[in-house]
Amino acid sequence: MATRGIDFQTLSLMDALDLAILIEDEAQERYEDFAAQMDQHRTPAAARFFRLMAFNESKHGEELSARRAELFGEAPRAVTREMIYDIEAPDFDEVRAFMTPRQAMEAALASEVKAHSFFLAAIPVLKDAGVKALFEELRDEEVYHRELVTEELAKLPPDSAVSDEDFVDEPAPQ
Amino acid sequence: MSATCEFQAKDYKSSLKPIWCPGCGDFSVVQGIYRALAAIGRPPHEIAFVSGIGCSSRIPGYTTAYGFNSVHGRSLPIAQGIKLANPDLLVLAAGGDGDGFSIGGGHIAHLIRRNMDITYIVMDNQIYGLTKGQLSPTSQKGRVTCTSRFGSLEEPVNPLLYVLAYGAGFVAQASPTDLVGMAATIEEAIRYPGFAFVNIQSPCVTYGEEAQQIKGLKAISENLAAMGHNPADRLAAMDLAQQYGQKMHLGVFYRNPEPAPTYDGLVRERQAALSKNAPPKEQILDLFIKK
Numbered sequence: 001m002a003t004r005g006i007d008f009q010t011l012s013l014m015d016a017l018d019l020a021i022l023i024e025d026e027a028q029e030r031y032e033d034f035a036a037q038m039d040q041h042r043t044p045a046a047a048r049f050f051r052l053m054a055f056n057e058s059k060h061g062e063e064l065s066a067r068r069a070e071l072f073g074e075a076p077r078a079v080t081r082e083m084i085y086d087i088e089a090p091d092f093d094e095v096r097a098f099m100t101p102r103q104a105m106e107a108a109l110a111s112e113v114k115a116h117s118f119f120l121a122a123i124p125v126l127k128d129a130g131v132k133a134l135f136e137e138l139r140d141e142e143v144y145h146r147e148l149v150t151e152e153l154a155k156l157p158p159d160s161a162v163s164d165e166d167f168v169d170e171p172a173p174q
Numbered sequence: 175m176s177a178t179c180e181f182q183a184k185d186y187k188s189s190l191k192p193i194w195c196p197g198c199g200d201f202s203v204v205q206g207i208y209r210a211l212a213a214i215g216r217p218p219h220e221i222a223f224v225s226g227i228g229c230s231s232r233i234p235g236y237t238t239a240y241g242f243n244s245v246h247g248r249s250l251p252i253a254q255g256i257k258l259a260n261p262d263l264l265v266l267a268a269g270g271d272g273d274g275f276s277i278g279g280g281h282i283a284h285l286i287r288r289n290m291d292i293t294y295i296v297m298d299n300q301i302y303g304l305t306k307g308q309l310s311p312t313s314q315k316g317r318v319t320c321t322s323r324f325g326s327l328e329e330p331v332n333p334l335l336y337v338l339a340y341g342a343g344f345v346a347q348a349s350p351t352d353l354v355g356m357a358a359t360i361e362e363a364i365r366y367p368g369f370a371f372v373n374i375q376s377p378c379v380t381y382g383e384e385a386q387q388i389k390g391l392k393a394i395s396e397n398l399a400a401m402g403h404n405p406a407d408r409l410a411a412m413d414l415a416q417q418y419g420q421k422m423h424l425g426v427f428y429r430n431p432e433p434a435p436t437y438d439g440l441v442r443e444r445q446a447a448l449s450k451n452a453p454p455k456e457q458i459l460d461l462f463i464k465k
Binding site (some may be wrong): 002003004011028033034036037038041068080081082085086091092094095096097099 | 182183184191192193195196197198199201202205209212215350353356357358378379387388410
């Protein structure tokens with residue numbers, strides 16, 4: 001999780017909204033990529049879950065886009081995707097072939113925690129009251145998302161005692 | 175050559191879905207390349223991306239640049255040919271540690287001494303992953319694999335020291351543990367006027383050892399700029415490069431403050447000079463025809 005070239009002290013509400021939209025875009029894209037990887041590696045349950053997460057991220061992105069359009073119309077965007085790195089998108093190394101739905105949910109949970117930490121760390125630096133209110137709202141949403149995923153995790157039956165590591169062969173001579 | 179204009183990272187992402195193992199470090203590397211190319215701003219059709227053979231050598235296909243997934247170990251000679259044929263292209267070469275430092279090891283020296291304006295990205299995972307986990311030239315001594323049942327008896331190649339010793343003008347290391355740094359390092363390598371080498375510690379999630387995964391790499395990472403390393407100091411760079419395998423230094427080890435002219439540039443100059451006295455194209459055949 002990192003940013004490049006963002007001055008949080010001078011961030012305007014329009015830029016903050018754009019940033020929030022880009023964060024959702026990045027997460028949506030990563031979940032879609034994860035779903036495709038799971039499909040390719042015959043892990044359909046995790047693929048379904050990652051698709052659901054991608055849908056949720058896109059829904060949230062659309063809500064933010066609507067707010068942005070209402071407040072600022074078609075004003076050109078000053079922030080770009082290149083300024084953010086894995087804010088809400090789960091890290092690339094969070095997935096494995098044959099991961100269980102529980103592991104997939106744990107990966108999503110870790111990314112919600114990560115996004116929460118991002119907003120939490122940024123808030124004290126912000127000067128604009130509107131931006132501060134937006135970041136506080138986003139921070140609280142991450143808490144809500146975390147609770148949702150935690151509830152879903154609790155509903156899952158425990159993973160099998162056999163892990164995918166048990167299927168890894170010791171190196172055999174060739 | 176067209177003027178640079180605004181491109182975004184997504185403009186360099188192809189519609190082909192990577193088939194690397196989920197969690198592979200190369201997913202981060204390709205993202206770093208998209209971002210670096212966006213920062214450079216050259217349109218995809220002005221970029222040629224050549225690779226050898228291996229998991230990481232699939233990378234050109236995942237970009238919108240012209241790509242050539244070539245022959246094992248031969249990405250550099252092919253990249254060199256492309257650069258000489260069309261010097262206006264931005265030429266990248268990529269591959270794994272086996273591709274670059276085993277079968278292709280002999281080519282590196284010559285691109286370095288010629289200072290070809292090519293950026294060479296090696297995804298170093300210390301294993302032959304595509305062929306299911308054999309020793310590679312950068313595997314640590316003692317490593318147990320299917321071709322070393324009782325542990326490797328060989329010392330690994332040190333890629334950083336290797337290229338520094340041959341006189342490379344730009345030598346850097348990056349890792350998926352620091353995405354911002356990786357994209358910035360690749361960008362800086364591309365901007366360097368000459369042969370630029372970036373070693374990326376990219377973990378193999380299937381055959382790599384625990385210590386070589388992201389968490390393990392984070393534990394041994396140190397940022398060269400934060401350490402106060404002067405990238406103009408070649409001897410200091412060589413000193414730090416000796417810690418390859420124990421420490422993971424990230425950033426620029428060496429950037430020649432006075433880069434030598436590039437071979438492709440010199441060839442262009444020579445062509446321009448010789449063509450002044452050359453007969454017109456229409457008369458060239460006359461030289462070979464008896465009248």
